[in-house]
Amino acid sequence: MNRARAKSRDLGDDGEPDSGVPRPSDVLPGLDEDQLRVLRQVGRRWGRVSPRSAAAVRALPVEPDTGVFPAAEDIRPTRFGRLVHVTSLGAPSPAGGVGGAPGPVGARWVRGARRALLGAPLRSSAVARESMRKLVALPVLSADALSSVAYGPEAMLSVLVLAGAAGLAYSLPIAGAITLLILVVGLSYRQTIRAYPHGGGSYIVAGDNLGLLPGLLAAGGLLIDYVLTVAVSIASGIAAVTSAVPSLAPATVPLGLAMIALLLVGNLRGIRQAGILFAAPTYAFIAAMFALITGSLADAAANGFPPAPAAHPNATEGLGVLLVMRAFASGATAMTGIEAISNAVPAFQPVRWRNARTTLTWMTGLLVTMFAGIIAIVHLRGVVPRGGETVLSQLARLTFGSGPMYVFVQAATAAVLLLAANTAYNDFPRVLFLLARDGHAPRIFLRQGDRLAFSNGIGLLSVVAALVYVAFSGETNSLIPLYAVGVFLAFSLSQAGMVVHWRRVRTPHWRKSLAFNATGAVLSTLVLITAAVTKFTAGAWVALVAIGLFFLLATRIRRHYQTVGAALRLHPGAAEPPAHRAPTPPPTPAPSPPEPEGGRTDRHTEDAGDTGDTEDIEDTEGEEDTEGEEGAEGEQGAEGEQGEGGEGGEEGEEAEGEETPQAVHHLSVVALATLDLAGLRALAYAASLQQPTLAVHISPGEEEAQRFRDYWTLWGNHVPLHIVLSPYRAIVAPLIHYIETLHHQRPGLTITVILPEVVTPRLRHRPLHSKDAARLRRALRPLPKIVITSVPFHTP
Template identity: 40%
Template sequence: MERKHPRSFVRIPRGRGKTGEPEPRSRGDGRAPPSLAALPTHVHNRDSERIVIPRHERAGPAKSPLGIELREVRFGSTARTPYLRVVPSQLSFKPVAPGYIAATEVSSRPRGSIERTVQAIKRVVLGSPFATSQLIHERLTKMKALAIFSSDVLSSSAYATEEILILLVLAGSGALSYGLPIAGSIALLLAIVTLSYRQTIKAYPGGGGAYIVAHDNLGRTPGLIAAAALLVDYALTVSVSVAAGVAAVTSALPELHDLRVLIGVAVVALITLGNLRGVRESGTIFAAPTYFFLLMMGAMILTGIAKVMLGETPGSLLHEAPPQEQVFATQGLSLWLIFRAFSSGCAALTGTEAISNGVPAFKPPESHNARTTLTAMAFILGFIFIGVTFLTSRYGLVPSDKETIVSLLGRDVFGENVLYYAYQAATALVLFLAANTSFADFPRLSAILAKDKFMPRQFAFKGDRLAFSNGIMLLAGAAALLLIVFAGNVTNLIPLYAIGVFVSFTLSQSGMVRHWWRLREPGWRGSLVINGAGAIATAAVAVIITTTKFSGGAWISIIAMGSLVVVFALIRRHYDWFQRRTAVDEKSLPARVPPVVSSEAPRDHVIVPVDGLNEIALGAINMAREISPLVTAVHLTDDREQAEDLRQRWERAFPDVPLLVIESPYRAFVAPMLAYLERLADQDGVRITVILPAFVPRHWWERILHNRDVLRLRPFLKGRAGLRVVDFPYQLYEDRPPESHPPSSSAPA
């Protein structure tokens, strides 16, 4: 039997050949290669998909009618062991099914000098492109899921207490005693929200974000409001988390305080780069900093409580410590001030709904594991939040412009030693990780909205590294702008922050109330009461935040959310109009395509790139039939299900016009199409004519909403021998039928 070398060689057995005769000795090492007759006719290694063909059976590289180059096999030997080494050939395409081929990495390489330069830079910065098949979705255990989905909400405990105290201290240092009762009321709100989202997980085991729940149960407009609130919330999560993380760094290293904005923008850039490179959903990577933070924070709280019980702190178990610094009141203590402090502290709840969004990522039983993880997250957050607030009052800490409360608390509990610096490092890491969570959620929600036609379709496209690159870049720009405008200060950003969170909470819980009332599944009454209580509580908090924070910056978030809703509606209006104007009656299409009556051999093979079955494709096909009876429609895609659906519809509509589907696993359009046309031109024996159908925008902003990649082919096709290009511009008007311009062509050079 042959032995396979781990380096993808196929070794030939020593000793005896296939015939059983001893092998002749060689002059080098005492052995000679076995005769070719001793080799198996074909050896196929399925793991590496390499084929070994003996030299006497090879006739050199072969090509298919579509220009698919087959594998090339070379023969060689080492000093001691003869072998056949298989060299994979440079395949342009791989056949998948009749009328369906897949482009390879070779045919997806950029062609133009500028494109190649850009691609080379991207390879250095981001890495080599990933094929769509390399997309990995990791199923998570409860331990890993807690780290991935809870980093945002757990990290908020690092600044929530401080935001409460910053407002209370306006009434003097004596008002700081109200911090613990306010934290207790927020913990109660956390319990209500957690119970409410447990019901959401039960009802939506496939993932129930605020947009989905509100859209399904309350209608389009509430769903869009929830989506806008979430997008604003994600952008603010990045800026607030990064600002808080930088504050943790500058608290330990005060000399960096004046550089906090620059450091924050640099951190956003690094997180952006990591996500553009395609950061995987690796539980291990996410778990390490999260559990390191929980370990250090838990050690600090337990050590602090032990010191309180042993009488080693200024305050006792039942009595607060006097403030370390006396601060004079600038305003009186009032219910309004307490409400303002409460609304700032509600930032601790940001990210609570993350687990309900990611239920499908859990290992089975998904719903049960997600609910258990959500409950554990709430208990941990409550413990940290109440623990930090309690110890702050027992040590008599007062907010400072130069150092965070959690840093001051760590210094008092641990002392300024290795434990303190590890504690600060853990805090900074988990805050930066919380920012990274939004870089997963914002692009994903943008892609969902794009598929629902509320955002430009480009946001649904994956980049070279299988990340939603457009959404990532938009989020990075918004977060960096917020850091610059608000000087990287958490307190300045908080008034903008919480409003979006609680608007989405309220709409989600209200949608769940409608869900239970409408379906009335077993146990619906109890679930309706829980979600109803959650809706009322979060709505009340949203009103409090809006009224108390409006002049402080909440108006910016409200205007941003309202503007996004209007933009969403306008984009959907345009896409609906475009679909109505280009829709075709597929049953009548065969009658609208003139039959070909020609006995002469075709002089042209007409290729028509199409992106769907619509009036634009119909007009281009009719033009092609006027040029030649030999017409092929070509559709590039990275979605096999969508392509198969189009194929079935196409065969019914155009039974005599074949549709070739080219799967582009690297999501490229121009390069695979060029590779196909080049192969076709080499082998067809007739002139190739390419018709480029394209929608002509009426306004500049319509260019953003439509993918016009087909026009990028023209510069690469012009001037090629044996090939001509025909433009098919297609215009739409509001008050008259669609019109296509006369074609313009470029003759072959």
């Protein structure tokens, strides 16, 4: 992993990370010294056949500077949200905007149903900084860890009961060992927050300190962990419901699938509020557990704390070391989710790392108290696991009867388990984003949809979790053996990475920090080995095989991207200028750009959200391109296909009069992400058309924008360049908006959008590459006089 990339973050005024939202700038490649030398040579050859830059600018029939959006520092979120509204760019869109055309009846029905379910695209919106107070961050980020007491103690007891009463006698010593492990790992992650104040997930920590292989193994463990978090949490939540309403037990699988579908829809809608909506279930569960523990202890105190005689289950296995170790590994699943706070440090209010450490301490204290309390009252009440009713349900019935408090305990348990499943929907797509950023996952996982959600990652998590849930019939005890392996693999590699980190940096008190992390690494590794050995035949092999397959797939994807990167790399003789000198036609008067709202004219900042054009962005995000996705796709049916969605009136009459070449007025817009061979080939193709040409680059930040300007100047600035600064959302949406704005400047102008496109010879590699041409074609189809052309670059 690139260490510099892993550590690069936006900093706020306090010198801390400004946001936990992944940045698109992390994926835009740079050029090394050899490539810069070739770029300079290519630019000299271009200079022999291209007009001077000033003449090319005067020849443009439009004004490239189309208005601005407020700067990022001028945007403030609302009190209870993280979405803010910004002013529009240039002229307002017509009613409905791009993507608002009626289209075929079937498409309208699909679009209407989708929007009714998921909501309309978020227009005029940007992702702003979200800062959570500790009292809000605690329930939001701790739901996964705290909810695990609903199934962790029961998982341990379900193993011990196999040895009968002799096995149950080991419940207290094993619980004490698990409690110690929770404390040690909690303290270890406090050191991780100190070392990685920008957020240190297992993938980043292991990859940064141990290398590529451990980083990918940690990522595989995390992904397995998140999938099983959804499956186990849903299974436990449904078990809480069926314990209270036994008649629903036959519908366990359909109910679980319905809950996964509900989570899918809710997360695809994308709007998340860090407030009471998320805090309430966790705080309700904490209150329910403390009420249950206090009530049970009060009853026991009234009788002098005599432990109730437990039922005498028949032993089906002999009591041995392996059974005790298996029980320990099962009970240790109560630690799942303990690293969530270390991942989300940037989401805290300043001072972020200090508030995160405080919140982690609170979470660890609550988890230890609740876990130990549940084990204690299980021992005092003599409760043992049994089919059809959870241990928590039995304890609540014994303490509160079947009255309102029992219903409250069961409802709070089900609610927090569903919230814990939702936590995985936040983290799973983020890990996929980081993997895709580093070239280990398909780049479709870099994209955010028009509801500001990583829709592809959310969809993948839902499908895989549903398959796992159905395969194990929604049985929590059957899923637990799979759970421990991924969790503790990530824990072990993260803590081992921190040991290497402290040995390397040797900051003040580094020996104490190293001792904590080393202890956490040793204990986590012991649990990992125990789970892998003792639960191998019970299902742990599935997790191990899944992690191995993930590693193989990730390395193959990385190898393909490296091959493509080598093919695209600038090298002498590979990039040729256009064969003919481009003409310098007389300048065409262009209308003055509309005055931007807010009066800002010093920055060219364009937002990906304020467009009516995002209607179809997410629709095509995860789809296969079935309209000629590879090669020179011939997306040049500007008038035949797009005219039917035109605006009518004058434009329609003008379009009908363009039967001769002299009546067509052109502008070529070349969209570039970087100046590689594919980009230079697209520029050469545009120049060979001998029409006015404008290059457009979408930049997610000022630093990256300046880097591209420097490359452009080194090349020779042979084509006018406009950089759209879009620090909020995506890359494609602001390009669509910019083209729409140019169209409104000159409705009679035919704009040809030229895109470089990578074409792979193997079908299996095609999903790994962008479908921007197809997405642009769909989104811009309602506008007349827009032509989308891709220039193919064939790779080995």
